[in-house]
Amino acid sequence: MSTTSLDPTVTAVATQFDLATGLTEARPSLQRRLSDMSGMYADTAALSAAVDADDVLTYEFYDFGVPSLETEVAYGTSITYPGKVGDEYFMTKGHFHTRLESAEIYLCLSGQGLMLMESPEGDVQVEEFRPGRSVYVPGRYAHRSINTSPDEPLITFFAFPGDAGHDYGTIETKGFRRIVLERDGAPVLVDNPRWQS
Amino acid sequence: MSTTSLDPTVTAVATQFDLATGLTEARPSLQRRLSDMSGMYADTAALSAAVDADDVLTYEFYDFGVPSLETEVAYGTSITYPGKVGDEYFMTKGHFHTRLESAEIYLCLSGQGLMLMESPEGDVQVEEFRPGRSVYVPGRYAHRSINTSPDEPLITFFAFPGDAGHDYGTIETKGFRRIVLERDGAPVLVDNPRWQS
Ligand SMILES: [Mn+2]
Ligand SMILES: [Mn+2]
Numbered sequence: 001m002s003t004t005s006l007d008p009t010v011t012a013v014a015t016q017f018d019l020a021t022g023l024t025e026a027r028p029s030l031q032r033r034l035s036d037m038s039g040m041y042a043d044t045a046a047l048s049a050a051v052d053a054d055d056v057l058t059y060e061f062y063d064f065g066v067p068s069l070e071t072e073v074a075y076g077t078s079i080t081y082p083g084k085v086g087d088e089y090f091m092t093k094g095h096f097h098t099r100l101e102s103a104e105i106y107l108c109l110s111g112q113g114l115m116l117m118e119s120p121e122g123d124v125q126v127e128e129f130r131p132g133r134s135v136y137v138p139g140r141y142a143h144r145s146i147n148t149s150p151d152e153p154l155i156t157f158f159a160f161p162g163d164a165g166h167d168y169g170t171i172e173t174k175g176f177r178r179i180v181l182e183r184d185g186a187p188v189l190v191d192n193p194r195w196q197s
Numbered sequence: 198m199s200t201t202s203l204d205p206t207v208t209a210v211a212t213q214f215d216l217a218t219g220l221t222e223a224r225p226s227l228q229r230r231l232s233d234m235s236g237m238y239a240d241t242a243a244l245s246a247a248v249d250a251d252d253v254l255t256y257e258f259y260d261f262g263v264p265s266l267e268t269e270v271a272y273g274t275s276i277t278y279p280g281k282v283g284d285e286y287f288m289t290k291g292h293f294h295t296r297l298e299s300a301e302i303y304l305c306l307s308g309q310g311l312m313l314m315e316s317p318e319g320d321v322q323v324e325e326f327r328p329g330r331s332v333y334v335p336g337r338y339a340h341r342s343i344n345t346s347p348d349e350p351l352i353t354f355f356a357f358p359g360d361a362g363h364d365y366g367t368i369e370t371k372g373f374r375r376i377v378l379e380r381d382g383a384p385v386l387v388d389n390p391r392w393q394s
Contacts, residue, residue: 009300012314013333014324017304064333070267071298071336073356101268103206105356107214107304117209127211134354136210136261139268157331159270159302159356 004068015064019109022079022155029060032093034085039172040093042179042194043086050085057081058090059145072162078106080113080147080154087181089113094144094176096120098165101139104158108133111154114180114187117141124178126189129154142171146180148187201265212261216306219276219352226257229290231282236369237290239376239391240283247282254278255287256342269359275303277310277344277351284378286310291341291373293317295362298336301355305330308351311377311384314338321375323386326351339368343377345384 017024034051037058041047050056062076083090094116097104106115108129115135117125119142127135129145137143147154174196180187214221231248234255238244247253259273280287291313294301303312305326312332314322316339324332326342334340344351371393377384 008298008337009333009335010337012312012322012324012335012338015331015333016327017329017331019306019329066333071296071358071361072300073270073302073333073358075302075304075331075333075356099268101205103263103269103359105270105272107272107354109216115209125209127209130213132214132216134210134212134214134272136206136212136263136270136272138206138209140205140207141209157304157354159272161268161270161358162300164268 004065006067006069008067008069009072017077022077022109022153024062027062029062031057031060033057037093041085041088042192043088046086056083058083059092066162068163068165070161070163073159074162074164075157075159078145078156078158080145082147082149082151082153084182087183089146089148089180089182089187091146092144093168094142094171096142096167096170097160098167099163102161102164103139104137104143104160106135106137106156106158109155109157111147111152112149113154114146114148116144116146116176116178116180118176118178122177129156142176144176201262203264203266205264205266206269214274219274219306219350221259224259226259228254228257230254234290238282238285239389240285243283253280255280256289263359265360265362267358267360270356271359271361272354272356275342275353275355277342279344279346279348279350281379286343286345286377286379286384288343289341290365291339291368293339293364293367294357295364296360299358299361300336301334301340301357303332303334303353303355306352306354308344308349309346310351311343311345313341313343313373313375313377315373319374326353339373341373
């Protein structure tokens, strides 16, 4: 976890990202391997086997430690790698914002995929990521990036209010109501058999 | 001016931008020609002559009418075209945020240039734009994009708090304390002879 400050930013900060990889050398990324995704994929046997065989990096992203103030803007890149666990595409854990009403904007820089969104009341929305496509995630919606490409990383740039915070626990406990699987080579949205009400 | 709502966004919004041009067909851009830049360039005679000769488009950007709430995120692209008025590079008008403390993040998608920033107390900061480089503009700083390339548009993606608002009037009246001119083929920061204290 980054240490969050309540002192406003007073100096401009420039960060060089590589647009081809989404990565920056400005600071270490936060990395999530298959072994960090326990309970997240529907096919638990396939996950266990994949962790044992080769515990690959599934996604990484950055936290620049922007002050936790509503007047600041947290930002960074997120890179979700191609792959599947069983029929389920590699994806981020997904989260609600602690300040639930906080929205977020994503801009897809390369790759293809989906943004899966779900409100506490169970409304589900899905939008496509393609290069140059922005997706505005409304406040109150948990959000998860899913890479549906067979071979390309899904690279996005994101920005959200500095005081939004992250609630990962709700999704870790309950899951999303819907998951995205590959069927006949294409993504389909289906009920999550492991969803906890 | 867009009509701003105080009702939170409840539906995801996807927008396709062309990463090569920065443009989208989702809505009309806001466009600023040389004739919209009266009083902004140091060489007023050169500006008059340029307006009379060919009142070119100098920059354009988007306003998606995001609700004016601190939990929302205003966003869009900004495209500043290459060119000069006398020795001064094409640039945006620049503005403070009405809620002065509001920060903003820019990601340069292509081109090259500078972000010129200035606080009400007169502190001046400058950062370079290059493809993949993000620039975080601290709260309280007016900000102006400047295209220093001889031939390429400067294309950025920006995001700021939904309730930040725009104060263009202060810069229109006083100007920035510093301006950027081309000297021997390179940009230099110099005092603005027309700055009004
Ligand atoms: Mn988020
Ligand atoms: Mn601004």
